[in-house]
Amino acid sequence: MDAIPETMRAIDPAAPGGPEVLTVVERPVPRPGAGEVLVRVAAAGVNRPDVMQRQGRYPPPPGAPTIPGLEIAGTIVAVGGDVGAEQVGQRVCALLSGGGYADYAVAPHGQCLPMPEALTMVEAAAIPETLFTVWTNLFERAYATEGDTVLVHGGTSGIGTMAIALCGLFGIDIVVTAGSPEKCAAAVALGATHAIDYRCEDFVARVQAITGGKGVAAVLDMVGGDYLPRNLQCLADDGRHVSIAVQRGLEATIPIFEVMRRRLTITGSTLRGRDGAFKALVADELSRTVWPHVEAGRLKPVIDRTFALADAAEAHQWMEAGDHVGKIVLVMS
Ligand SMILES: NC(=O)c1ccc[n+]([C@@H]2O[C@H](COP(=O)([O-])OP(=O)(O)OC[C@H]3O[C@@H](n4cnc5c(N)ncnc54)[C@H](OP(=O)(O)O)[C@@H]3O)[C@@H](O)[C@H]2O)c1
Numbered sequence: 001m002d003a004i005p006e007t008m009r010a011i012d013p014a015a016p017g018g019p020e021v022l023t024v025v026e027r028p029v030p031r032p033g034a035g036e037v038l039v040r041v042a043a044a045g046v047n048r049p050d051v052m053q054r055q056g057r058y059p060p061p062p063g064a065p066t067i068p069g070l071e072i073a074g075t076i077v078a079v080g081g082d083v084g085a086e087q088v089g090q091r092v093c094a095l096l097s098g099g100g101y102a103d104y105a106v107a108p109h110g111q112c113l114p115m116p117e118a119l120t121m122v123e124a125a126a127i128p129e130t131l132f133t134v135w136t137n138l139f140e141r142a143y144a145t146e147g148d149t150v151l152v153h154g155g156t157s158g159i160g161t162m163a164i165a166l167c168g169l170f171g172i173d174i175v176v177t178a179g180s181p182e183k184c185a186a187a188v189a190l191g192a193t194h195a196i197d198y199r200c201e202d203f204v205a206r207v208q209a210i211t212g213g214k215g216v217a218a219v220l221d222m223v224g225g226d227y228l229p230r231n232l233q234c235l236a237d238d239g240r241h242v243s244i245a246v247q248r249g250l251e252a253t254i255p256i257f258e259v260m261r262r263r264l265t266i267t268g269s270t271l272r273g274r275d276g277a278f279k280a281l282v283a284d285e286l287s288r289t290v291w292p293h294v295e296a297g298r299l300k301p302v303i304d305r306t307f308a309l310a311d312a313a314e315a316h317q318w319m320e321a322g323d324h325v326g327k328i329v330l331v332m333s
Helices: 048-054 121-125 128-141 158-169 181-190 203-210 227-234 256-261 276-289 291-295 309-321
Strands: 007-011 024-028 036-046 071-079 091-095 104-108 112-114 149-152 173-178 194-197 216-221 235-243 265-268 303-308 327-331
Touching: 007 309, 024 309, 036 091, 036 121, 036 309, 048 309, 071 104, 071 121, 091 104, 091 121, 091 128, 104 276, 112 276, 121 303, 121 327, 128 158, 128 216, 128 235, 128 265, 128 276, 149 158, 149 203, 158 173, 158 181, 158 327, 173 181, 173 203, 181 194, 194 203, 203 227, 216 227, 227 235, 276 291, 303 309, 309 327
Parallel strands: 149 173, 149 216, 173 194, 216 235, 235 265, 303 327
Antiparallel strands: 007 024, 036 071, 036 104, 036 327, 071 091, 091 112
16 A cells, blocks of 8 residues: 555635635645544545535534545545554545545544445445435435335435435435426436426425325425425425525524424434534444445436546536536546
8 A cells, every 4th residue: 555645635725715716735644533544535525515615604613624525435544543454445435524625534434334346436425425414314304214205305416316316215206396307307317206397387386286285294405495384385294394405595484383283393404513423323324224225236326527626616616507417526536
């Protein structure tokens, strides 16, 4: 194995701004602490929260690296205390609270999953953030289960395409929204049961028609604002509404008596700020519930486009343009 250098290439903007702040700089290679591993990064997923961080709207939680990047795939090259030396050389993908846009990144060992033979490094790097998010919200907070029908907004986003893949694996009908006929067609081709073009169709009326007036068991919402009361109209009795983002507004007016009368649950979560113990628990659960499907090649992320690390600015521009379907990934070499 090659010696670990003292310094590495990284994206680490000095101040918030447009995509142009994402230039390559030199940074010390981080050192793994207790329970951590140092990964030579082959690829790093790009997520919408990285764009918000760059804009200064989503600062890293205390203790997290200022280098963006919430997920990586690569090879373990060093271990900290409490991690066996035999881990060196293992290929993994990992969920991070930051630091992925670099040649090397430190990951808590509990947040690493073994790199499946069925996946490329690019594909493996595109999995953790959306898998952990969709699993903990749609399956755990909203209890989506076989036979349910659910509504997921942003059907062609990184999150939406992972939701389509997981629903396919677990026997759940998934209705999605997307902002163009092309995106709707892409979502259906990926396995969505129905796709609603929210720019020209009323998604509430369509969901009611699709479900024969019953409504869906759960809504996974990344839109917020005025979508909240409309989402609640899509829910069946005892339905669950989970917020994971607020792209159309932080506040909403909801009909409280409807929530009571139909026994609705309104919840939500953010993944990044959760502690390592929680994330390790989720990783352990995913290693038993979903990873066998990944290893068998039954779950693959949808890769839209890859960019070199030096072209991270273009990667963010591409995400902000909003024409992508699935994941955007940075490749290190
Ligand atoms: N809570 C958490 O832990 C967590 C974790 C990860 C991500 N997230 C959030 O999840 C969202 C998706 O992340 P990503 O990385 O997958 O981003 P992404 O691929 O860039 O997707 C963003 C999506 O938002 C959709 N959208 C925007 N405005 C919309 C509207 N008015 N109605 C319906 N859809 C709308 C876009 O759909 P169209 O182009 O079709 O309009 C697009 O598919 C982001 O908001 C992100 O912040 C939350």
